[in-house]
Amino acid sequence: MADLHRHDNRLGVWGWLGGGRWGVERYAYILHRVTGLGILLYLLMHTVVTSLRVRGIYLWTDGGFLHQPIFKFGEFLVVAAFAFHAFNGIRLVLVELGFAVGKPIEPVYPYKTSLGVQRPLLIVVMLLAFIFLAVGGYNFLGLAK
């Protein structure tokens, strides 16, 4: 397969963040990137913080610097980001591999878009993400103990 030709991103940063009228999938895509960057930032910090246990430093336990409500809330945001990113990621992989986009059809007026075929998949994965998050919230509030 030949290398893909990249088109100039004339919009700059707005090209990343602007969804325009491209539908809810385009906004899911933007949120996918934002949550991905958040999780990456957390991973970098998490790697350093958890590595400190080699020196006997456990910052996340009772009395530790990270054992504060603000960090607990931050941890919940990470779980929320993971829930969205993971379930939306499943959808993106399925779509990338050609599943759930419908069969190719003749472009006969009135034209049909594959977005209509994809939409149920988006709804299902968002529901699953919400359920995952609800269970996570139940645990974070300490209701499961």
Next chain:
Amino acid sequence: MSNGTKFWTWHMAAGVALLFLLGLHMLIMHFGGSVHLFAPHGSEAVSVENSQWRDAHTFFAITYILMLGVGLYHGLYGLRTILLELTLKPAVAKTVTAFLVLVGLGLFGFGSWAAWAAHTIAIAGGKG
């Protein structure tokens, strides 16, 4: 298959692998109150005792290293894709790629060393 397609395919495969690895990690560390998996010392999954108990098991040391490698690749390749969408000059794009590779390798080396060191310390302390 071009390098771009190959690395992108690896990026997707890493995402699927992370789904299982990170899913299990979340289940153990953050849903401990419900599932009580691999946490024999009380209900707090991330307590020192439970952390050391997991560290003493080779399965966890290897899983941490695997998860770190796959996570860093998926995350940093994703970041590179986002940055390169700004249509950077080839020299800048190469610099960004080289920087991210160095950061990834550095963190992978550091994290792997720490995971294995914690494993050997926990075994020596008889925490398993």
